[in-house]
Amino acid sequence: MKKVLAMSLATCLLASSMVGCAGNKPDPAAETKSAEPAVQAEEPKKEEAPEEVELRISWWGGDDRHVPTLDAIKKFEELNPHIKVKSEYGGWDGHTEKINTQIAGNTATDIIQVNYDWLNRLSREGNGFYDLEKLSETIKLDNYTEGDLAFGRRNGILNAIPVSTTGRSIFYNKTTFDKFGAALPTTWDELLASAEKFSEKGYYPFDLDNGAGFTTWYMVLAYMQQKTGRNYINEDGTLGFTEADIKEGLEFYKLLEDKKVIRTVEERTNEAGTTPLYQTPSWIDGRVAGVLEWGSSVGKYEQPLVEKGQELVLGELPILTDAKMTGWFVKPSLMFAINKDTKYPEESAKLLDFLLNDPEAAVILGTSRGIPSSKAAVEALKSADMLKGIAFDATQQILGANPTLISPFTENAKLKEIYTRTVENVSYGKGTIEEIAKTMHAELTAELANLTK
Numbered sequence: 001m002k003k004v005l006a007m008s009l010a011t012c013l014l015a016s017s018m019v020g021c022a023g024n025k026p027d028p029a030a031e032t033k034s035a036e037p038a039v040q041a042e043e044p045k046k047e048e049a050p051e052e053v054e055l056r057i058s059w060w061g062g063d064d065r066h067v068p069t070l071d072a073i074k075k076f077e078e079l080n081p082h083i084k085v086k087s088e089y090g091g092w093d094g095h096t097e098k099i100n101t102q103i104a105g106n107t108a109t110d111i112i113q114v115n116y117d118w119l120n121r122l123s124r125e126g127n128g129f130y131d132l133e134k135l136s137e138t139i140k141l142d143n144y145t146e147g148d149l150a151f152g153r154r155n156g157i158l159n160a161i162p163v164s165t166t167g168r169s170i171f172y173n174k175t176t177f178d179k180f181g182a183a184l185p186t187t188w189d190e191l192l193a194s195a196e197k198f199s200e201k202g203y204y205p206f207d208l209d210n211g212a213g214f215t216t217w218y219m220v221l222a223y224m225q226q227k228t229g230r231n232y233i234n235e236d237g238t239l240g241f242t243e244a245d246i247k248e249g250l251e252f253y254k255l256l257e258d259k260k261v262i263r264t265v266e267e268r269t270n271e272a273g274t275t276p277l278y279q280t281p282s283w284i285d286g287r288v289a290g291v292l293e294w295g296s297s298v299g300k301y302e303q304p305l306v307e308k309g310q311e312l313v314l315g316e317l318p319i320l321t322d323a324k325m326t327g328w329f330v331k332p333s334l335m336f337a338i339n340k341d342t343k344y345p346e347e348s349a350k351l352l353d354f355l356l357n358d359p360e361a362a363v364i365l366g367t368s369r370g371i372p373s374s375k376a377a378v379e380a381l382k383s384a385d386m387l388k389g390i391a392f393d394a395t396q397q398i399l400g401a402n403p404t405l406i407s408p409f410t411e412n413a414k415l416k417e418i419y420t421r422t423v424e425n426v427s428y429g430k431g432t433i434e435e436i437a438k439t440m441h442a443e444l445t446a447e448l449a450n451l452t453k
Contacts, residue, residue, distance in 0.1 A: 050082040053347045058088040058102075059113035059334075060095040062278065062300025065368040069355075072364040076354045083347055091276060093211070096413055103128075110342040111352055114335050117411040119154050120451070126155030130338035133158045135349035140357045143374040151332040161356060162332035164370030166296040167398030168218055170315040171390070173305060176203065176289035186316040188223065195260040198289075206261050206290035208253075209277040210268065210423050214411060217419035219292055220249035222327040225404065229324025233407035237452035239445050246444075247437035250426050257427060263288070265427035278304060286310050295394030296333035296370025302390055314393050317401055329410075330403035333370045359383075367391040409451055418443050 059069065066089050073085045088109055090098075096115070102108040103122060112129075114122075122128040132139060132152075141149065144161065152160035172184050182197035182205065183190075194205040208216040221232045224245055231240040241249075256262045263282075272280040278301045282288040286308070291301055302312045317328055336356065338348045354361050359380035362372060366386055372378055381387045409415065422440045426433060 052082050052084070053344050054084045054086060055111065055344060055348055055351055056086045056088060056109035057111040057113075057351065058099070058109040060090060060092045061297065061368070062091070062303070064299030064303050065297075068365045068368045072355060072361045073351075075360060075364060076351055079354075080350065083351070085351065093274060093276060106341060108339050108341075110339050110344060110348045112337050112339060114160050114337050115411065116151065116331050116335065116406070117408045117413075119152070119159055119335075120408050121412070123154050123159050126153070126157035126159060128154075128340065129159040130340045130342065130345060130348075131157050131159075132161060132338065132349075135338070135345060138346060138349035139353045140376070143357050143376050145373075148332075148373045152335050152337075160335035160337040161352075162335045162373050163356065164296055164333045164373055164395070165330060165399070166294050166333035166370045166395060167328055167330040167401075167403055168215075168222075168292050169295050169298075169317065169394040169397055171291050171293060171298055171301060171312055171394075172205075172315045173286050173289040173310055174313045175305075175310040176286040177205070179286075184313070184315050186318065188318045188320060191318060192255060192259055192261060198260070203287050204260065204263055204282075204289065206256070206292075207268070207277060207282075207288045208256070208262050208292060210265055210420060210427075211274045211276065214416050214419060215292055216253060216423045218329070220253055221410075222329070223252055223320075224249040225325055225327035226320045226323035231404060231407070233409050233448065235407075237407070237409055237448055239441070239448055241441075241444075243438055243441040246441050247434055250422070250433050250437055250440075253423065254426055254433065265424050277301075284308060290315070294333060294370075295391055295398060296367075298391055298394060299368060312390060314390055314397065317397065319401075325404065326402045328398060328401050328403045329406040330398055331406040332373075371395045409448060412447075412451060414447050414451075415444065418447065 057073070059065070061069075069089070070087060073087060077083060077085060096118075099108065099112065099114075099118075114129075119128070133141070139161070141158075141161075148162050148165075149158060151162045152158055174184070177184055180197045180199060180203070182194065185191040185194045185205070191206065198205055208219055210216045224241065225232060227248070228241070228245055230245070234240045257264050268277075271282060277283050277288070277291060280288075283291075283301070284304045286305070293301055298312075305312050317326075319326055336352055338345065338352065342348050355365070356372075357374050357376045359376060362374070362377035362380035363384050363386065366381070367389065371387065371392055372381070378387070418440060422436060425431060425436045430436070
């Protein structure tokens with residue numbers, strides 16, 4: 001015990017020679033330190049909740065497009081609870097006029113589904129929509145080829161991104177053809193003769209929805225481009241067809257009516273006015289058994305038939321044996337742009353990237369807007385075994401047909417008015433076809449000159 005105590009004292013004396021011992025007078029510096037209040041660690045700052053944002057988005061289509069788009073937007077809102085999305089959608093008829101009015105009145109949505117021809121009219125200098133390359137940190141543009149993006153450039157500025165590439169194909173209600181024991185047409189001659197098997201009154205093997213303002217004329221263009229080897233509209237925006245070409249094309253259309261392959265304009269109008277063909281009883285009940293439609297939009301024609309137990313199939317593209325070109329067209333099916341005046345460019349870009357490039361969104365949307373141009377979306381659909389069906393087959397068909405890139409002027413609203421009026425004049429017999437063709441040629445020439453000033 002004495003030995004332990006002695007060792008402790010020795011240790012204390014040694015320590016005191018340097019800093020003092022616990023039993024000695026306290027160090028004044030230590031007193032000062034102990035008098036200071038203890039410094040408490042700062043609590044981590046709470047992150048501020050992101051600003052609540054409401055975006056608006058607009059598109060056209062049928063229910064086959066509306067439903068999956070709404071589902072994809074719902075998923076986006078779940079992943080981004082501070083962003084609410086208001087959807088504005090409807091059919092194609094009247095949609096162009098609605099968007100024109102909104103843009104003119106500065107009430108357009110933040111994200112806008114746009115048609116190929118709109119850019120030349122709404123953004124000729126490239127400043128009509130938001131420059132999407134300024135949002136490239138959010139929108140994954142590397143999912144697209146430069147050729148894809150070129151569709152959406154004006155004056156070198158990326159105004160819009162193409163969702164998919166498409167063309168019009170021919171589709172037949174196989175159930176109705178089977179009812180009459182009729183083979184599906186594969187050539188122009190077979191199409192012209194197809195009504196001979198349709199023995200029951202009120203049934204037609206085909207129809208051309210002139211109410212859409214372009215479908216009928218599109219068929220004429222494919223036929224006449226094959227015959228002439230000339231593009232309907234040249235690269236410089238001038239008319240490539242002669243007056244004689246137009247006359248022959250209109251004669252071909254009248255032949256389809258005369259042979260009862262299609263209904264007259266009056267017959268279609270009397271049934272349903274301007275109601276789109278896919279919503280009419282004649283289509284839904286199978287009395288009209290064929291249609292010319294964009295592969296990216298054919299779902300709206302297929303869905304009502306499936307519900308009635310009928311089968312819609314892809315037909316062959318008729319091509320003349322001595323065709324000078326295949327005549328069929330390809331174009332971006334539709335594109336998405338962002339309003340140049342949006343208050344929320346980053347949030348708009350986030351939604352747009354989700355709809356275009358997110359794998360989960362790709363599976364939800366499927367092929368409702370055609371086969372995606374986005375590499376990421378295509379890979380997602382491949383993994384989900386969803387790259388199949390009539391829309392996929394139609395896209396593969398048109399891309400493999402050595403198609404012509406459609407001029408962006410072809411679908412111009414003013415030109416569509418000319419197409420519609422001309423076809424109605426032929427159908428109702430308002431003048432000779434020669435006279436009507438002369439008028440149409442003059443009107444097209446003048447309007448194209450105006451558009452390319």
